[in-house]
Amino acid sequence: MKTRAILSVLGEDRVGIVAAVATALAETGTNIEDIRQTIISSVFSMTMLVTVDEDRTPFEDVQARLAEVAETIGMQITLQREDVFRFMHRV
Amino acid sequence: MLHISPEEIAETLTMITQQHLDIRTVTLGISLSDCVADDADTMASRVYERVTTAAERLVPVAESIEREYGIPIINKRIAVTPIADIAACREHDLTPVAVAMDRAAIDVGVDFIGGFSALVHKGIGAGDRKLMDSVPSALATTERVCSSVNVASTRAGINMDAVMRMAEVIKLTAEATAERQGIGCAKLVVFCNMVEDNPFMAGAMHGSGEADAVINVGISGPGVVRAVVRSLPEDAGLTEVAEAIKATAFKITRAGELVARETARRLGVEMGIVDLSLAPTPAEGDSVADIIEAIGVGRCGGPGTTTALALLNDAVKKGGAMGTSSVGGLSGAFIPVSEDAGMVRAVAEGALTLEKLEAMTAVCSVGLDMIPVPGDTPAETIATIISDACAIGVINNKTTAARLIPAPGLGPGDRVDFGGLLGGAPVLSVNPHAGTVLARRGGRFPAPLGSLRN
Numbered sequence: 001m002k003t004r005a006i007l008s009v010l011g012e013d014r015v016g017i018v019a020a021v022a023t024a025l026a027e028t029g030t031n032i033e034d035i036r037q038t039i040i041s042s043v044f045s046m047t048m049l050v051t052v053d054e055d056r057t058p059f060e061d062v063q064a065r066l067a068e069v070a071e072t073i074g075m076q077i078t079l080q081r082e083d084v085f086r087f088m089h090r091v
Numbered sequence: 092m093l094h095i096s097p098e099e100i101a102e103t104l105t106m107i108t109q110q111h112l113d114i115r116t117v118t119l120g121i122s123l124s125d126c127v128a129d130d131a132d133t134m135a136s137r138v139y140e141r142v143t144t145a146a147e148r149l150v151p152v153a154e155s156i157e158r159e160y161g162i163p164i165i166n167k168r169i170a171v172t173p174i175a176d177i178a179a180c181r182e183h184d185l186t187p188v189a190v191a192m193d194r195a196a197i198d199v200g201v202d203f204i205g206g207f208s209a210l211v212h213k214g215i216g217a218g219d220r221k222l223m224d225s226v227p228s229a230l231a232t233t234e235r236v237c238s239s240v241n242v243a244s245t246r247a248g249i250n251m252d253a254v255m256r257m258a259e260v261i262k263l264t265a266e267a268t269a270e271r272q273g274i275g276c277a278k279l280v281v282f283c284n285m286v287e288d289n290p291f292m293a294g295a296m297h298g299s300g301e302a303d304a305v306i307n308v309g310i311s312g313p314g315v316v317r318a319v320v321r322s323l324p325e326d327a328g329l330t331e332v333a334e335a336i337k338a339t340a341f342k343i344t345r346a347g348e349l350v351a352r353e354t355a356r357r358l359g360v361e362m363g364i365v366d367l368s369l370a371p372t373p374a375e376g377d378s379v380a381d382i383i384e385a386i387g388v389g390r391c392g393g394p395g396t397t398t399a400l401a402l403l404n405d406a407v408k409k410g411g412a413m414g415t416s417s418v419g420g421l422s423g424a425f426i427p428v429s430e431d432a433g434m435v436r437a438v439a440e441g442a443l444t445l446e447k448l449e450a451m452t453a454v455c456s457v458g459l460d461m462i463p464v465p466g467d468t469p470a471e472t473i474a475t476i477i478s479d480a481c482a483i484g485v486i487n488n489k490t491t492a493a494r495l496i497p498a499p500g501l502g503p504g505d506r507v508d509f510g511g512l513l514g515g516a517p518v519l520s521v522n523p524h525a526g527t528v529l530a531r532r533g534g535r536f537p538a539p540l541g542s543l544r545n
Contacts, residue, residue, distance in 0.1 A: 006100055036097050047097045059159055078104065080161035085095040087345040088103055091413070 001054040004033075004082040006047065007066070011075035013044040021046075021077070024069045029056035044075070049082065103342075104161075111314035111377040112343065113163040114350050115370045117153050118290035120297035120305040120363065121145045123172040123206075131182040135191035142169060142195035142204070145304050150200040152357045160353075162346055165311070165372075166512075169196060170295035171206035178218035185221050189229035189236045196235040203278075205295030207238040210285065213247040213535075215256075223253075226260050230275035231267035237278045237293035241285035243481035245488045249283070249536035251478065257281045258474035258530070262497055265466065269499035272507045276496040277429075277461060281477050283484030283491045288364050289420045294457065294492060305363040306355040307420060310347035310411075313369045314377045315339055316403070320385040332386060333406040340367065340410030348415040364419025367411035368456050369403070371431035373514035379403075379424050380433025380443075391433055392443025400424060401454035421490055423456025429509065429516035430461050438517050445476070445519050452491050453483050459493040463507045463518045466499040471530035472521060473497065478530070486539055 009021060018037070025032060034049040052062050063079050070077040106112035126137035150167050157164045174188055189207050196204040207229055209219040226238050240257055243249040261281075265273035280293045287298020290307035297305070319339045320332060347365045355362035371379045379400075380391035386399040404424045412418055426448065428434045437443035445462065452458020459480050464473070477493045484491030498507045501518050508515030 006095065008100055008104060038097075045097070045101075047100050060155070063158065078161055081159050082095070084160045084162065084346065084349060085100055085103055087349045088342045089095060089099045 003052045003054055003059060005050050005052055005079050006082050006085055007050050007077065007079050009044065009046040009075050009077050011044055013039050013042050014073070017044060017073060017075060018046070020069050020073050021066070024065050025050060028062045028065055029053040030062055106315050107162060110318045111372070111374060112312050112346065113165050114308060114347055115311035116166040116168050116290050116309040117164050117350065117354050118168040118170050118295055118307045118309065119146050119149050119358070119360070120170045120288065120301055120307060122297055122301065122303045123177055127177045127179050129180060131180045131185060131187045134177070134180050135187040138171070138188055139191040139195045142171065142192065143198055146195070146199045146201065148358060153354060156350060156353050156357070160349065162350065164350065166203070167201050168290070168292060168295065169199070169201050169204040170290070170297045171204065172297050172299070173206060173208035173210060175209035175216070175218040175222035176299070178221050183221050183224065184228065185225040186228045186232055189225070189233050192236050193233035201235070203235050203237050203292045205237040205239065205292050206297060207236050208240060208296045210241040211253040212241050212244040212250050214250070215253055223256055223260055226279060227263040227267040227275065230264050230278055237295065239280045239282055239285065239294040239296060241282040242477070243283035243485050243536070245284055245485050245542045246538055248538040249478055249481045249485060251536060252533045254478050254481065255470070255474045255530050255533065258470040258477060261473055261495060262470050265497045265499055272501070272509065273466070273496045273498045274509050274513070277494065277509055277513045280457070280492050280494045283481040284489060286420055286490060290366050291368060291370060291421060293494060301363070302361045304360040306351055306358065306360055307363040307366065308347045308351035308354070309366040309368060309370060309420065310343050311370050312339070312343040313371045313379050313382055315343060316369065317376065317378070317382045317385050320382060325387070329402060333402055336403060336406035337410035340407040341414045344411040344414030348417070351417070362417065364417045365415040366420030367407055367418060367422040368420065369407055369424045371425060371427065372512055373430055373432055375432055378431045378433035379426055380431055380437055384433065390440060390442035391437040392447045396447060397450050397454055400426070400451050404455045421456045425456055425460060426451055426458065427461035427494070428519070429463065429507070429514040430512060431514070435514070435516045438519060445521060449479060449483070452480055453487065457490060457492040458483070459495065461494050461496070461513070461516070463496045463498045463501070463516055464521050465502045465518055466497050468497050468521050469525070469527070471527040472525040474530035475525045476521070478536070482536070485536070486541065488541060
C-alpha cells in the first residue's frame with residue numbers, strides 16, 4: 001500500500017539536513033514527490049510530499065526512523081498522512 | 092505535486108503544537124440489547140463480555156490514527172445502551188452491572204464508560220427505578236462509570252417526580268463519595284432532551300435508534316478559536332469575529348470527520364456523528380471563558396457574556412456544518428465550570444454566578460455543568476435548579492442539563508479539586524429562596540404548545 005504523507009522539518013540551519021532526511025527516506029523505500037524549502041533568519045523549514053511504501057516499511061517504522069534522524073541532527077521532524085491537511089484546508 | 096501550501100501545513104502544526112487542537116473523544120457506542128438476564132450477576136458478566144469483545148481494538152486503533160495523522164486523541168471512551176432499558180433482573184441493586192462496566196473499561200483501556208442511564212421524562216418504569224436507586228452505590232464503588240438520567244423533553248414536558256428523585260440521588264451520591272469531595276456527582280448528569288449519540292461524558296449513552304456498534308467523535312479546540320479571535324484587532328466588527336470563528340470551526344471539524352471515518356473503517360463499524368461542541372480542559376488557554384473574553388467581555392460572566400457565547404456557538408455550528416454531513420450529539424459550546432480555567436477564575440473573582448450560567452444555558456450546549464454548590468444545599472433547591480434548566484430546554488426545544496456537585500462539608504468560596512480533566516473550582520453560592528413547595532408538588536410539567544408540531 002502506498003500512502004501519501006507530508007514531512008515537515010523545522011530547526012536551526014546546519015550542514016547535512018537534507019542529506020540525513022533523504023537518506024532515511026531512501027532506506028525505508030519512501031519516495032520524495034515534491035520539496036519546498038526556505039530559510040528565514042537562520043530557521044530551516046522544509047516541507048516534502050512523500051509516498052510511503054507500507055508493503056516495504058510500515059508507516060510507524062518510517063516515523064520511528066525519522067525520529068532517530070531528528071534526534072541526531074537536532075531538528076523537529078513530523079510525518080503525517082496527507083489527507084489530514086487536505087481535509088482541513090480544502091472543501 | 093504539493094497541493095497544500097507550506098503555510099497551511101505550518102498552520103495545522105501550530106494548531107496542534109501550540110493551540111491544543113485535538114480530538115477530545117472517540118467514543119464507541121455499543122448496544123447491550125443481548126445482555127438481558129434474570130439475575131444481576133449473569134447480566135453483569137454478559138455486559139463485561141459484550142463490552143470487552145466489541146471494544147477490544149478501540150484503543151490500539153485510535154492510538155495508531157493519532158500517530159499517523161499527528162492529531163492527539165485525548166480520550167477513548169465507550170457508551171452503552173441505557174442500563175435501565177435492559178434491567179429485567181429480579182434484584183433491585185444494579186451496582187454489580189456498574190462494577191462489570193468499570194472492569195471492562197479498565198481492561199480495554201478507556202477512561203470513562205457512559206450509559207448507567209435511564210430515560211424517565213414521561214414516567215418511571217421498574218428498571219428506571221432500580222437504576223436511579225443504584226446510582227449512589229454504583230458511582231461510589233466504580234471509577235470510570237458515568238451515569239445520566241433524562242427527566243424532561245420538549246415532547247413530554249418535565250417529570251417533576253423524577254426531578255425531585257434525582258435531586259435526592261445527587262445528594263446521596265455526594266454523601267457516598269464524601270471522602271473525595273462528592274466526586275460521584277461529577278459523573279452524574281441530569282438531562283432535558285438527552286441525545287442518543289452524544290460522545291461526551293458524563294452524558295454519553297447508546298440510544299435505541301443506533302446500530303449495534305458505532306463510532307462518534309467529539310471535537311475540541313477552544314485554544315485554537317481563542318488564538319484566532321485574539322489575532323483580530325480590537326476594532327474588528329462582530330461579523331468579522333464570527334467569520335474567523337466559522338473558518339476555524341470548519342478546519343477543526345474536518346479533523347474530527349477524518350478521524351471518525353478512519354476509526355470506523357478500521358474497526359469495521361458504522362461512523363455515527365461528529366459532535367461540534369467546543370470542549371474546554373483545565374489546561375491554561377484551552378478555555379471557552381477565554382474565548383468570551385477575547386471576543387471582548389471584561390470577565391466571563393459580566394454583561395455581554397450571553398451575547399459573546401451565542402455568537403461563538405452559532406459560528407461554530409455554521410463552520411462545523413460545512414465540515415461534516417454527520418453533525419450530531421450535543422453540538423454546542425460547553426461551559427463546565429471546574430473544567431475550564433477561565434470559568435474558575437471568573438467564579439473566584441465574583442464575575443460568574445449560578446444565575447448567569449443559567450442564562451448562558453439558553454444559548455449554548457449543556458449548561459449548568461460541573462458546578463460545585465454548598466454541601467448543605469437542600470434537595471428541594473437542587474431539584475428546582477434542575478427544573479429551571481429543564482424549563483429552558485423544554486420551551487426552547489434544546490438539550491440542557493445539570494451536573495451539580497453538593498460538596499459535602501463545604502460552603503461558598505471553599506474549593507473542590509477532582510484532578511485530571513474534571514478539574515477543580517470554588518464552591519458557588521446558591522440563592523436560598525427556592526422554598527420547598529414547588530419541588531415537592533411532583534406531577535408533570537405539561538409538554539409545551541411548541542411541541543405540537545404534527
